Amino acid sequence: MAGFSTSFEAMNMPYRIGFLLGSLTGAGAEKTILTLAKNLSALGHSVDLYLLDTHGDYPQDGGINYIGVSGNKKTAKRQHLRTLTKNAGYDLFVTSRADFYGDISVVNKYCSVHITPTAWLKKHPLKFWKYPLQVRKLKRKFSNKRLIALSKGIKTDLVDHLGCASDNVMIINNPFETDRIRALANEPGAIPDGDYIVYVASMIPRKRHTDLFHAFSQLKNQRVRLVLIGQGHLKHELEELADSLGIQERVDFWGWDINPYRLVKAAKVSVLASEAEGLPRAVVESLLLSTPTVSTDCPSGPAEVMTGKLADYLVPVGDVDALKTSIDRALESYPDIDQDRLSRFDAVNVAKRYETLIPCHN
Template sequence: MKKIGLLIDTLIGGGAERIVLNFAETFAKFGHEVHIILIKDVIEHEINPTLYTIHTLSHDGELSKYKFINKILLAQRLKKVVATIETNAKPFDLFISNAEDMDLLAKKAKLKNFYIRYRNSMFVYYKSKFEHTSGFKRLRRKLKFKLQFKSRYDNQNIITVSKALVDDITKQMNIKPRMIQCIYNPFDFETIRKRAEEENLNIPKEKYIIYAAKFENRKNQKLLVKAYKKANTPLPLVLIGNTHTSSDKQYLKELKDLIKELGIEDKIIFPGFQKNPYPWIKNAELFVMSSNSEGLPLVLVEALVLGTKIVSTDCPTGPSEVLVDELKEFLSPVGDIEGLANNIQKALESYPKIEDKYIEKFKASYSIEQYLQLCAKGNS
């Protein structure tokens, strides 16, 4: 039995947080001791405390009003929590960080056997820091954030969630990790399918199209509603998701304004955040993802596991590793309204049979075995 530490900022209702819980449940089902450590005491997902233990470093993530000091104090708190868990017991065999802030705190805390699970395009994230600036400010921000990324990720153990992310990090960002390896996220097919059978009286009785994601620029629901309008389908569009920051709330307001401007308010359904999105995805006629960037989109894999047809933007990174072979034709360029609209129409008319070969590589057992091999390496 191994002792596994999963590190993340919070368990808000997002995909990254859901993946951490998937990790926790899967490691536990394979007979390992699992601890989830949060920076903030925020939990929105359904949890199963019989399988793992959750620890928090603080109530709201603020131990000092000074950012630099706050990070030092949080790192010290992380080290103390880990030491407390290990008192008179077996030390941790593996730590996996699943969020940028935790990447830094775990490094400062000098945790042993620590791996960073990098989840989205680092290059796209880096560009977002300066792409809307110009002149000296642009040059200053490019240098500042390039140095910040180098400082944080050089000489670290990095696990990417898609193969394309390896080049994204090492070639486009010129990061020089101690080691880097792609391991796909673990997906418990049996649990996903079982939870998809749970009754939900709010699901539309009619056929519908769906997208499940946080409301933000990166997920680009604005592109989706424009493509949906252009596709001119009678099926309603269900948008599952939530907001956390003021910018998220502003984005959702702009999205609803756009929907009104397009004259399709009566065709868009906003059911809010769903702790169990699987019945919604399973019963949908089509799942459409419109993201500008991802890492490995768990919703695409989950949709395939549930046998739901998919179309998606071919964003960096991940979709092209999920939609392969005959499914490749349902990828469209990022930002391409007409391309996404055409694929929506095409998928509704005819779609290849979704076979097991598309999801085989995402089996939980494959992923967990590769992570357990990291324990044997004992990297400090």
């Protein structure tokens, strides 16, 4: 990817801020960090974004200095990262990769946690001994680090289940570029014909597309379509399931779309069927676009976003009947969405919260 360097340009900015990402793939953590980096740069800071893999879906932003971390193996990348960050003069450094936290040669650094850690763990009845081992591994991963939790639920998990010190965990929500999202939603582009339900999610087990397929097959409205925005290794399996349920003609596998907002805005309902999140972008973005939203009450985040009357459209994870019923209700009527209550997610407000992590800023 063009534009990468391993040198630093002297820039007359108030603060020097660094971020580390695995890559620029089209996923939530990557989008969160990119949005933060862009908005902190817009506030006048010098922002460097380190990438362990320079390939990905998202384009580069002109205000950010992209730095590729070299090395064919993890050990080599660790060494290169230590060299690059040593004496670089960062006022703040944030990594989404806890496993590289110790290799960042910066005093004021944080690890951002984008999903409820123990929600990933599976309890196998025949391998019950694995669960405590996995918990201990997570404790080692996050202990003795300063952490940023994207939701209250993530912090609760880190403190109550993994023994992290409460004072070491800051809660700062996901950033959303509200004006940009709404502007992109109004841009011309292809959208499906007729009424449809939209699900923006990678096709991976955690997103539980199968629950949605079963619920969708039982809806009262058998004319509405289901549009899946995303990609993943379960696509073929989901295509077979759609065929077996007799809904293949009503399911659109749309794939990756760099501007899903026009599709979300035009949808009758947006759905999240996930079993675990951090602070789900799809839910917040749907509500920002005033699209009725149905979500599982998974750990964590949806219940912190869908409050008041919207909480009636939260359903238990894996409850296909409840999911079907809530989608049916949302297709017929939905409460007013209070946009003022979503202002805490605005990217500028969130970026200013990150500024408070710099000691000299306070």
